[in-house]
Amino acid sequence: VLAPIKRIGVLTGGGDAPGLNAVIRAVVKTASNSNIEVLGITDSFDGLLENNRCRVLTPRDVTGILRLGGTILGTVNTGNPFEDEIETSEGRKVYADRVIEMYRKMGLDAIVAIGGDGTLAIAQQFSKRGIPIVGVPKTIDNDIVGTTSCFGFDTAVAFATDAIDRLHTTAEAHRRIMVVEVMGRYAGWIALHAGLAGGADAILIPEIPFDICSLAERLLERDRWGAKFSIVVVAEGAYPKGGHLSLIEGATAGHVERLGGIGARVCEALAKETRKETRSVVLGHLQRGGAPTSFDRVLATRFGGKAVELVKRGEFGTMVASAPPDIVARRLEDVVGKTKTVPLDLDLLHTARSLGVTFGE
């Protein structure tokens, strides 16, 4: 027989993504309808370090947040809870030990942790140490394995598509090559989807290292048949054949490496190779800001509702996942530490190539 769940905590970790608030709202409303109290834990697991960093969330507190970007709980994407030591009001402690101690003191029965791969990996470690946890996958990059989609991705793609539409008109007016760098880390999902939706002529993704000469040649071909401008979408993780990733900053203790700069490099190289005017733009965090699309709101709401259902059933050490038409549970240990990249035999790649889109091979 399952012990009744009376009080759960909810937290958001890692980089933000549009739809986090929609999940929080769904968790609070669903839990409240089952007479479960929800404690909002601020700043990811940091909120469990002291007992003044949490607050009860009632349905009244989450009214109106469905459409808001960001997260009302705040988020953190640095640090290693299982190595870092911290000063607390009760002395110096290992971060993870303190979290577990406070979890018990606060009388929580479970935690819903909303986050990307990093947060889910931390959640799995806590789960192994006895904390009942259900994860909710979040990322604009769409690179979490075990789920066909994550909220935030559709919003990022919609924004990037709009940006590409805008670049089209100015590119055509000046007969230029416009290079647009999008996010996505080591996966090309955002570039591929926004590139196709925006009618890009070339899409460079990490899964297919590119050759600048053959890319230039394909773009010059467009000039020959009369389209004297081109749009090139570059994923931040794309790199040339035999070359390497472009980094803004390498990894340091507790901080992952920061990708960026490939758009400018491709732009400069294309100017040399094609002798055309080229310009580049980096969409950056604009892709993560603002209101979630209706698709992301629905997905986030379904994830939040399902997470509470799993808590009530005692299915811990799991992550909610989209497996259309259902939302299902996956074991955290089966999904963390992996990256869902674009498969080379993906139908979408085939369709794009058949239309004449080049991947710079």
Ligand code: F6P
């Ligand atoms: O994982 C989401 C993401 O936006 C990536 O696409 C990007 O590389 C990274 O986070 C940027 O991180 P930060 O917000 O720390 O600059």
